[in-house]
Amino acid sequence: MSVRIKICGITSIVDAIAAIGAGADALGFMFYEKSPRFLSNEKAKEIIRELPSHVAKVGVFVDANVDTVNRTVETAGLDTLQFHGVESPDFCAKFQQNTIKAFRVKNHESLEQLSDYNTKALLLDSYVKGIPGGTGEKFNWNLAIEAKRLGKPIILAGGLTPDNASDAVNQVAPFGLDVSSGVESTPGIKEKSKMISLITNAKSSSISEGLWN
Known part of the structure; x- marks a missing residue:
């Protein structure tokens, strides 16, 4: 089965349908x-x-409280939760939905806390001070390869584009790719041709199984 792709930062039904297509x-x-x-x-x-x-x-979510998350789940109809702040392992364990914990990877020391989390998957993103994701910056993929030794599904994020998606899959062999700014024309507006190109390039490259079946 090919690598899974998450298109993040969807803001319209038009972009949602285009991403699925x-x-x-x-x-x-x-x-x-x-x-x-x-x-x-x-x-x-x-x-x-x-x-x-x-x-x-x-x-x-970024450092939201439990009640806020639960209200959003109920209203919006979410089936998976991704925590992109400094949420603790105990916090992430409070929810029935599949959970993903995101980490902003700066260096080797950034990986030390990963083993504390019993989430369904771990997402590795670039570290940019004051910006929790969606930066368009790439990080050292060797750190993602090292993180795979924990045995958890690894989702790769940060600076992914149609041009490097295949390289990311071939080098890291992650469970999934999480892409936002790399397939946008402007922040929050997805570009269909970029999504098609990135997903085609990524899915032609590797095997993955587990979270999004």
């Missing part, structure tokens, strides 16, 4: 108000209720 396995919805891709619960609900059941609906 391009072959995306999961769509990400930002519930972090400082993000240019932020969606309200109601807007996310309007999009998600139109989506097919086989596509994972991932809510992305």
